[in-house]
Amino acid sequence: MAVTIKDVSKDAVVSIKTVSRVINNEANVAEATKKKVLASVKKLGFKPNKSAQSLRSKKSYMLALLYDNPNKSYLADVQSGIFNACKNTGYNLVIQECDYKSNKLKTDIIKFVEDFKIDGLIVTPPLSDMEDFLKELEDHQVDYSIIAPSTMNPESLYVSSNDYEAAYALTSEIIKHGHKDIGFIKGHPKHSASHMRFNGYLDAIKNHGIKRNDQWIKQGNFSFKSGFDAGVDIFHSAKIPTAIFASNDSMAAGIMKSAQMKGMQVPQDLSLAGFDDSPIAHQIWPALTTVKQPVEKMAAHAAKILIARFDGLAEKTKSKEFKSELIVRESLKSL
């Protein structure tokens, strides 16, 4: 017993097509007619039938979120942002996990998009850093928007964050607290964010006249375990740094665990900083000094620019860089 266009057209005494014009905001509808139709729509509580729309218009009104293996809280925030952006737009979200290492990745995703008639993709790291993958999407005319792109192509749709500046600022903050021996744990090498954060760190120590010590710079992959292992490694060194900046909070937590197992106290014996402000940052003690990105807002914006493009409103909603916020907590001690 759902209300259909036909019911509305009868109520407003116009043709079915005219109602369709109004609800799709098409041009060339007299103002009076439009008003009349909208009144009927509201009165009857009409909602267009998705299936019929998509059958006829060949659009699915579905966006897909592509991800490979990020941490769960990041994924949850991204999802939540996209859902909010989709609300009342008529678009829906499906979520698709994939394996960035698979050599079938490109064909799998193209097949996925075609099978489900996905209108657009939202791409997260590390897929967002794979140039050949993005090129494949373009070759198949698949629309997409990128969260955290490695290069900010003005042609493409993306949302980015100022990771370099944030890492620079955080490192400077550590230095301001009197530290000179500062270790660094790199993130997953395939994520461009890893390099931006690392460069921010490098430039900050350099500009403060601190020499880099590669004994204290370890490769991680954003996982708790990689942080733990890096910690074990560093604590075997002859000289131990007074502070360590890990490229994300999970790894910082890993370092904290390895420090505590060695009998070291944070921040008395070692200061620590992370990145992301994930839940774990304040669920351990001492709570982590870190950088908070507006992940939810970024994801929402990524969805919005994609939808704006579909609806022909690309002028109004554009790619954008978001600012991160420094959060200083107990894990950082003044020397």
Added chain:
Amino acid sequence: MAVTIKDVSKDAVVSIKTVSRVINNEANVAEATKKKVLASVKKLGFKPNKSAQSLRSKKSYMLALLYDNPNKSYLADVQSGIFNACKNTGYNLVIQECDYKSNKLKTDIIKFVEDFKIDGLIVTPPLSDMEDFLKELEDHQVDYSIIAPSTMNPESLYVSSNDYEAAYALTSEIIKHGHKDIGFIKGHPKHSASHMRFNGYLDAIKNHGIKRNDQWIKQGNFSFKSGFDAGVDIFHSAKIPTAIFASNDSMAAGIMKSAQMKGMQVPQDLSLAGFDDSPIAHQIWPALTTVKQPVEKMAAHAAKILIARFDGLAEKTKSKEFKSELIVRESLKSL
């Protein structure tokens, strides 16, 4: 240029309707015909058009996951399980956050189901514990399956876990380690799991001849902060327990934080146990003794029984109780 039923029907030299019969597994199709059609389907790579199917059949092929505010890692596991169960079934998942305290909850959800023509709901705590809400769904003939129901109605579809037994076992394990003074932090009062876990704890100490001490039994709500506050509270007591069992890991982590801030060492000065085996359980040090539920499997099963009902295979896939597993880690010390 997608392949349609028409193409298949030409290739197999049968009518469109017969192809439809085959792909929907309807009765009364000759074996030979069926084989012929399936061969053509495979040869042409035919996939039915979802929009057309759902337009005509009035089904959306969409399930919705209803949740209010659980922790992110639980939600991620649930989602992941459902996605896996949906794969290759033709069903899709949409996720709907809601507010269990809202007095518009019931009408909102009914509206949501009707607007989106959702075929079935998967209901998580604490919504799964609201009898009147579930009744409303039944009154509106909305199909649903419950994760962690408060009462196991054999008529309804649900997946449950043996929280009572697990809490009993975990408490017994703590006692076996020599503890007699054991505190308990209750979970969110609206979650039936909270009561099951609490009862398991109560019965275990009782059966081991230990008297309950209400100074050490605090109300929490599953959040990190509520655990932290409960810890602060308990550590103000004249006498402090030698072990605390928190109804979930977040609260256990909160207690650990409050203990460490008081200068107490875990497990030297205080043993701790949690519940759920969430990521935080092994990202803090010492790692938490806890109970692991097969959340992903449970969620997958919840989706499966719902889909089985739609496909008329209810006999094969039924409601089920899942067993949890005790995980003993460093946070528990022998006295």
Added chain:
DNA sequence: CACCCCATTGATATCGTTGTCAAAGAACAT
């Protein structure tokens, strides 16, 4: 006034399925 143009509107076909119903043929009983 005749003409054309453009804005507005509607009749009808169409998207790719499933539902209805009737027809054809096989199988069985009389």
Added chain:
DNA sequence: ATGTTCTTTGACAACGATATCAATGGGGTG
């Protein structure tokens, strides 16, 4: 052989929207 029932099949309508294209009418121009 005839009638009856059951299995198998197909022709055609229908789901609820959008697309195409033609019709209508008001306004401007010469």
